[in-house]
Amino acid sequence: MTHAIPVPLPSALVDHHAIDLERKYSDGWGMKVDDVATTPSGEMYTVSKIHRHTYGVDDDEADPARAHFGYSLISKIAPDGTPLATAVSGQSDLARQDTTFGGPTTGLGEDLWWARGLCVLPDGALAATGADDHTHLLTPDLTAVTAHHGMPHWREDDGPRDPFASWISTTPAGRLLCTTGEYGLYNYGDLLDNILAITDEPLTPVSKPTLRALACLEADPVKHTEADLRPGVLFAGEPVGMAHRPRPSLTEQLAKLDPTSRPGDWYNARLGRPAVVREDLFVVPVFGHIYRSGNRGGPFAFVLVTDQGEFTGQLGGMDRYLDSPFTGHALEIAADPARERIYHLNRYGLFAWTGSGDLKQRLDLEDKRFKPLRHFTLLDCTPDGDLVLTHRTQHLLLRIPCPDTLDHVGHAVENALRAYAKERTDLKKQWKPVTWHWVDNTAPVHRL
Known part of the structure; x- marks a missing residue:
């Protein structure tokens, strides 16, 4: 199988803006x-x-x-790493918009500039999601946007809701397992993720389904009114909003679960991207307040929640300081529902749990065999159970084949890193990248 896969830049975009690929990012x-x-x-x-x-x-x-x-790029790549297509959408906030590659009146515009997540839907369409509950549906070939849903960023802003x-x-x-936002969380005026729903x-x-709320991060958003009710997000058959929501909140349950928890530990917490462990069980990341001065040792938890909204515990085996995901903000988690496995990668280790939350493997990144993983971010687990990581500076995907058992995770990672290094050398000869930027002139570019 292919272990190293380039994430391409379309040559048309590079040429149009005369991008100096040797220029440092600090410039x-x-x-x-x-x-x-x-x-x-x-x-x-x-999505890049x-x-x-x-x-x-x-x-x-x-x-x-x-x-x-500023652009968002969505690329489609064949299993062997061959680029198939790229969709380009332009940024429309602050700077003048060059509409050659799309803009606010021609496609996704400003909204997809903030796109941060992708999901392949059961019918094969692609959903691109981002802050403010923006969801765009794209055709599988990336040629068209077929639907868009979203909210104004600020409570007072005008615009479609x-x-x-x-x-x-x-x-x-x-x-579909989803998170949605609410205004007034911790008295903020913008929309912050707060509700876990399905x-x-x-x-x-042509059809947007109703979301059934399972859990909420914080139970008391400030100054909610009837205008903040979410008619598309229901709890016990009624729209979520004000005092009507799942209770107790995730932060309240975490505070009760940990006898060493201090008042304020979970104030200003944030909800991460949840992952599907099996059809009726999900893992939900919760992170304590993130300070600019440093967060190592701060509270975090990977919570297990059922499809009926039952809080069943959290993933075990991690030390709040020694295994902190806040170093480098490695906040991602991935799950393999076919085998009921859960994975997390941060600067200190690669962790693997069973579906019940028992830690089965911790690969120490101080070990020279696994040290290269420090340069990667965990992004996904494929339908076949393979892990997909991205190198933060080399713009390459690393695919790690699914091991037979969690006992063999270390062996699978060793073999994948060895194959990745060899394939990367071959790719450099083939692509001739400039400072690890892989420029493609073969796949069609769709201007959205």
């Missing part, structure tokens, strides 16, 4: 791979952000070789 430009989603047949979709700020150039600069820019979800994952039976009907270009 005002950069690329970041945010997420990956894999189809049952093995194709991969990636690329931006440039040219110092000394006005916001209304017309010359594309000098102008500021037709939200769906900020994160989506599919269950084995095709239901659907029983499909999401299609």
Whole structure:
């Protein structure tokens, strides 16, 4: 199988903006791979952000070789790593929008610039999700946007209020596990993820399913009114909002579960992207307040919640300080529902749990065999159970084949890293990347 897969930049975009690929990111430009989603047949979709700020150039600069820019790129990649297509959508906030590669009036515009997650839906369509419960549906070939749902970022802002979800994952039976936001969380005026919910009907270009609320991060958003009710998010048959919501909250239950918990430990907590452990069980990341001065040793938990909203505990075996995910903000978790396995990677280790939350493996990244994993971010678990990681500076995906048992995770990682190093050398000869940027001129580019 292919272990090393480039995440490409379309040559048309590089040429249009005369991007200097040798320029350092500290000089005002950069690329970041945010997420990956894999189809049952093995194709991969990636979502990336690329931006440039040219110092000394006005916001209304017309010359594309000098102008500021920002784009979201969604790429479709064959199982062997061959680029199949790229969809490009332009940023429309603050800077002048160069509409050559799409813009606010031609497609996804500003909304997809904030896209952070991908999900392949049961019918094969692609859902791109982001903050403010923005959800865009794209055709599998990335040629068109077929639907869009979203909310204004600020409570007082005008605009359509037709939200769906900020994160989506599919269950084995095709239901959608989602998170949605609420205004007033910790007295913030913007929309923050707060509700874990599930659907029983499909999401299609012409039909948005009702979400059934399972749990909430914080039970008392401040100053909720009837205007903040979510008619598409129901709890006990009524719209979620104000005092009507699942209780007790996740933070309240975590405080009761930990006898060493201090008052305020979970104040200003954040909800991470949940993952499907099996059809009726999900793992939900919860992170304590993130301080700019440093967070190692701060509270975090990976909570287990059923499809009936029952809190059944949390993943065990992690030390709050020695295994802190806050170092480098490695906050992602992935699950393999076919085998009921859960994985997490941070700067200190690769962790693997059973579906019941028992830690079976911790690969110490101080071990030279696994040390290269420090440069990767965990993004996904494929339908076949393979782990998909992205190298943060080399813009390559690393696919680690699913081991027979969790006892063999270390062996699988060793073999994958060895194969990755060899394949990366071959790819450099084939692609001739410039400072680890892989430029493709073969796949069609769709301007959304």
